[in-house]
Amino acid sequence: MAIEAPERDPYTEALASAAMHMQIDHYAAMLARGGITYDINDPKSAGAAMVDGGAFLYGTLDELAGLLAEYREAGVDEVVLHTTGVLVRFGEQAVKEELGMLLSACVRACVPARVCCESDRVRW
Numbered sequence: 001m002a003i004e005a006p007e008r009d010p011y012t013e014a015l016a017s018a019a020m021h022m023q024i025d026h027y028a029a030m031l032a033r034g035g036i037t038y039d040i041n042d043p044k045s046a047g048a049a050m051v052d053g054g055a056f057l058y059g060t061l062d063e064l065a066g067l068l069a070e071y072r073e074a075g076v077d078e079v080v081l082h083t084t085g086v087l088v089r090f091g092e093q094a095v096k097e098e099l100g101m102l103l104s105a106c107v108r109a110c111v112p113a114r115v116c117c118e119s120d121r122v123r124w
Helices: 010-022 025-033 043-052 063-072 084-090 092-108
Strands: 117-118 120-124
Touching: 010 025, 010 043, 010 084, 063 092, 084 092
Parallel strands: none
Antiparallel strands: 117 120
16 A cells, blocks of 8 residues: 555555565465456566555545545455555655554544554554
């Protein structure tokens, strides 16, 4: 997950976040069961598959909050705000700022307020 910004490309952000996982057979199989297939040897198309297939969320704060609200409405009761790509590309301070903005946007979008922070993940 990453917030849209001029210096960011969604496919690059997706790969920075998930490229290592995408090389593992069981991860690729899980994504394939969800309709997301890719060739890890073609990084740009692999990143595109993650974004276009919805496995990696990218957009404005309002768009991301809306997508998370849709998950909640669909019955999803746990979402990991996985911002590893932001960490890898922009550093720890950027991740802290991004998570703060994301959580604020979710609250503004009326995502249920039961938020629990545990080390590297946030749950509602």
